[in-house]
Amino acid sequence: MTDVGLLRQQIALLIERKRYGDAGRLLSEAISSEPEDPGFKLLAARLGIATADYRSARDNLEAALAQHPDNAEARQLMFELLCETGQFVEAEQTIIGLLHDYPEEAYFYALYAALMLKTLHIDKAAALAREGLRLDPTSSLSQVISLMVDVIEDRSHDASRRLEELVRENPDALHVAWSVVLVLQSRHRYAEALQVLRGIFRSVPDDKEAVAALIEMRVLSHWSMLPLTPLQRYGWVGSGVLWAVAVLSVFLADRFAPQITSSLVVFYLGYVVYSWLWPPMLKRWLSARGF
Amino acid sequence: MSETIEELAEILLRDPFDTQARARYADALYEAGDWQAGLEQYRLLCRQEPTAAAGFLGAARSLVKLEDLAAARIEYDKATDCGDFEPQDDLEIALKDGPAPALRVVGGRAVPRSEDADIVRISSARTTRFVDIVGMEDLKKTVRLRIIDPFLKPGLFAKFKKRAGGGLLLYGPPGCGKTLLARAIANECDATFIHVGISDVLSMWIGASEQNLRAMFDKARAHRPSVLFFDELDALAYSRSKAQSDHTRSTVNEFLNQLDGMAGENEQVLILAATNMPWDVDPAMKRPGRFDRSIFVPPPDAAARAEMFRAKLVGVPTKRLDYQKLGESSAYASGADIDGIIEEAKDRVLADIMEGGEDRALTQDDLLAAIRDFEPSTMDWLRTARNLVKYGGADKSYKDVEAYLKTARL
Structure with missing residues (x-):
């Protein structure tokens, strides 16, 4: 393997082992001595993706692809970058292009x-x-x-x-x-x-x-969230339905069994308070105590 | 363009923190034959850039010229701990015939040095021992009982079917003395110390990694009783489940093979390793017979921090310092952080003086202000460890950390 090849391998291994600082230093030296080497640009892009420096990753990939538009590794890295940045449509186009060339x-x-x-x-x-x-x-x-x-x-x-x-x-x-x-x-x-x-x-x-x-x-x-399943599962629709049921049941109770109306109201109000207060309380409790 | 000594002194007068100018100034003094003045400048440089090898190497060269070889070796050893260290042939030759160094250091470089040059029996009074390590009393007690005594008295432990040697993993936040502890363990064991640093590991990655690793173990076996110390184990034994490359897998496989002693007996060879990221170490490394014992090296406690402040401020003009208060105020700070706090406080004093104030000493307020502006470098690590303990499920690998977090109320 040539010196450049060895250097590339070393940088790749440093990135793999999360030695991003060392990898970055070696890369800067390598790029300053071999500014046109596409391999170093791809490594810089890989480092950019690993450290969430997406702008640098994109710049390096675009530079590499400008030199070698068909480079499969560069295109694959571009796909990874697009996925990381949530550009899924462009990512799909990139991977389809790769599959077209490498079926x-x-x-x-x-x-x-x-x-x-x-x-x-x-x-x-x-x-x-x-x-x-x-x-x-x-x-x-x-x-x-x-x-x-x-x-x-x-x-x-x-x-x-x-x-x-x-x-x-x-x-x-x-x-x-x-x-x-x-x-x-x-x-x-x-x-x-x-x-x-x-x-x-x-x-x-x-x-x-x-x-x-x-x-x-x-x-x-958590088991204590079970009573809130309708709200979790159906969101605003679930919430609306629950309110409608509550109003209707209170109305019916008031008409046909007034002795349970106040209990029903307390129950529904308790449920509302529970649904508002319990999830954040549970979250704080679990965060503090661990699980 | 080369500047004269006077010009460099002028630059430093305007900006005492221009480390490049200070390096040039120190070099110029050294070249001019004023080794004592050069030494002072190199030592200042070491304080300003404690992670760079250049200052220590310059100091070592000056000390060689001043014929203080023992001190020169200490400076050279400090340089070897820096990330940018590269072996210096002139110093190695000059120091070879000097007094026995504190520790024997063996580098696993791609081009191996001669075996004898690497290995020096521990015999100097300057060696790091437990007594030299500030604080960590519980930890030292545990290490003595679990590691050193079995190593020194194998017969006694053999009666109880306990063997000496094997592997010990030291883990914890960065800058908290894992490497120092490893050196002290080697000295307490009166064993040869073989240090494999990150730069050695990095060069091992290119080419014959497995052979180099084998050679390292062979050396340790040839010089038993010995302590083979791998710094930043996560770099060498990076979890295969997280690595895409075959290179990582083959290196870890060879490491496991050597730890298991298939290629030779590891009796009377204590294998130590240190890591900041135990979760990145291959899980197979932690199985019985390998690094099955692990010890958490926590940040220094308040008393230890107070002692560090006292030790690090020797020779610095200070005024009425309450070290105990400083120790209590700098919770979770590592030794390296305390260096940073002191440097920051010195900067404040110097800035005051440069702005036309009177010459004054470093005060408690300067240090407390520096502490207030300082986020301990251990915090990220401790938060990660806390999350792992709290939310990681039934994993008991970090029970020492759990106990520490409870006492530290994190």
Whole structure:
């Protein structure tokens, strides 16, 4: 391997091991001596994505793509950057372009599947993961996404526990597990989402977003939140229906059984106060005490 | 353009914190043969830039010229702890024939140095021992009982089917003395100390990493009783589940192989490692027979911090300092943070003087004001650890941290 190749490898390993400061210093030196080297630009983009310096990542990627528009690694990194910045339409166009040029590349199918999972297109994600596995049965990302789809579809026994393990053991899984959490949350399967989030959190305990999501999910999955299920599940519609039922039942009670009217009113008012006050109190309590 | 000594002195008079000018000034004094004055400037530079090797190396060179080889070696050893350190052939040659150094340091560089040059038996009175470490009394007691005594009295422990050696992981927030503790353990064990620092590890990544790792263990076995110390273990044994590269996997596999002693017996070889990020260390490293014992190295307590203030302010003009109060006010500060606090307080005093005030000494108020503006560097780590303990589920890996967090009420 040439000196430049060794340097690239060293920088890549530093980024992998989260030695971002050292990687940045080496990269600055490398870029100042080899300003046109596309490999260093891609590494700078990778570093930008890892440190959430998306502007720098984009600048470097655009510079690399201006030199080599067909560079697959640069296009893949651009896809990752677009996903990170929430530009899903552009990300889809990028990955479709890659699949057009590399139709036999299982990893790109898996990346596309991950994007579909992120955007809650579960069926499409499952189909793409299947295609990825057909092309390469050992593709770990495709396997992970298949398992995630199983978890979402509740097809696999104990799948959320397996997924938690997978997240702890597989770097690919960690990147897409967040999507599963979102899907499970949107389907009100809070306990399973909590289990997956725990796997994510143990892998990246310094991720503040993971901590906040974990606490939020623990609140949602707590037994004391069960009475609030209609509000959690149906939102404003649920709230409106509950009010209508309350008004109607109080009206009917007042007419046919006036002796229970005051109890009913107290019950409904208690429920309202509970729904307002209890979730933030529970959140504070769980945050302070742990779980 | 090269400046004269006078011009550099002028620059420093205008801005005493221009470290580049100070480095040039120190170099100029050294080149002019005024080694004592150069030494003073290098030492100032070390205080202003404690993480850069240049100041320590300059001080070591000046001390060599002043024929104080023992002190020169100490400065050189300090330089080896800096991230930008590179071996200096002239100093290594000059110091080779000097008095025995405090510690034997072996680097795992891609181009290995000769074995004998790397390894020095611990014999100097200047070695770091437990008595030299401020505070950490409970920790020292635990280490003595669990690590040092079994190592020194293997026969006694063998009767109870307990073996000496094995692995110990020191973890905790940065700057709290893990490396110092490892050195002290080696000295207390009267064992050869082999230090594998981050720069050694980084160079190992290129090319024959596994061979270098093997060579490191072979050296430790050849010089038993020995202590093999891996600094920043998370860099060398980065969790394979988080790594995409085959390189990481093969290096960790070789590390595990060496720890298991498949390639040789690790009897009387104590393997120490330190990390700020234990959660990034491959879980297989923590299984029985490997780094199965781990010790949390917390930030220094108030008494230790007070003692650090006292020690670090020796020779600095001060006025009526209440060290106990300083120690109590700087909760969670690491040793490195205390350096930062002192430097900040000195900056305040110097700024006052430069603005036309009278010459004055460093006061309690300067230090307290610096403490108020200071966020301890350990806080991020402690918050992460607290979250892990609180929300991480049934994982008992961090029970020491849990106990500390309870006592610290975090």
